[in-house]
Amino acid sequence: MPSAHRPALSRARLATLTLLTLVSVLTGCSAGLDPTVRVVPSASAPGTPRSGQPAASDAPAAPAEVAVPSVGITSSLMELGLNTDGTVEVPPAEKGMTAGWYTGGAVPGEIGAAVVIGHNDTRFGEAVFHDLKKIKEGADITVTDKTGKALHFTVTATESVAKNAFPTEKVYGPTQERALRLITCDGDFDAQGHPVDNLIVYATAS
Template identity: 85%
Template sequence: MPAAHRPALSRARFATLALLTFVTLLTGCLPGPDPTGRVAPTAPAAASGAPKSERPAADAPAAPAEVAVPSVGITGSLMELGLNRDRTVQVPPAEEGMTAGWYTGGAVPGEIGAAVIIGHNDTRFGEAVFHDLKKIKEGADITVTDKTGKAVHFTVAATESVAKNAFPTEKVYGPTQERALRLITCDGDFDAQGHPVDNLIVYATAS
């Protein structure tokens, strides 16, 4: 998986990028290339009628810096993830497996919309930040702390294990009036190339 990151996408374009026409989000949990999903944004916001953000740049929310799930012993810093040149969703590089990534095309955690955090389960270097995410239970607390030290708490509403070739794009990335959070990692059995065939998705809403 590529280590280089494109500049963070404008948060004001969330409504545009949230309606993805096709994606299979994978996290490349084992050595070697993993198939990646492509992201095809819909029409630009101005053409689609999506409202533009009225928030002045100076008042923009701070980017998230850390995610923690105390009930399963998860604490990890966050890097920013965007899209690769081929329109695939970036994932944290394997050598930074204990760092999760916030997808900048979605909402800022704690703001209205779907915020997405992606983390490895395992890499060739060993267990990674979301290795124990499969142990999470409904009702568990997830805390996301931003770069100013402000913490937002989320309560787990549901978990879902889905085949990577049937990723529920709209359910994960689609527009919502909730202050929603999704955590994503690999899950399930392995294919012939040694890659997990499923994704584990955790759905949570701000407490």
């Protein structure tokens, strides 16, 4: 299953956690925060007006489905938030064939990083992103929103990274692109039978 990583902090949380994080960085102690996380500006939550950006009434509709035709993936999208420890939720194992959209990032189609997370496999067997590792640069990813509008994204890169070195800022941090990231597990298994890496697919609006 995807790792429990923390996203780049939103402006709302930035104000309250800046001091704690600065202490963490200066002392070398994580103080309960993932030591790979640093305070970086990020997009506001979907629907929050931003300077030069549309008001909530003009914001893109929430995503309902993701499809990667080249590797045979099609899934509805559940909404994912944060766990109590600040890590990103993942779909429950019993819904392994359903991917999820992280609501704290951008809505697919708006400026910023939209993040979709899915399992490679679960205790129930192969899951929705099992074949994501077969995706190639230039492949199309289609996200359909709740109004039925199809948004197309082109894969620009993929990378496999150790879960303990997850590139939080690169994945969740601010960008002027209409970006999409797909995340699942990858790599060998540890002693507990969990994959040690994450596969990240980077794409931008076509």
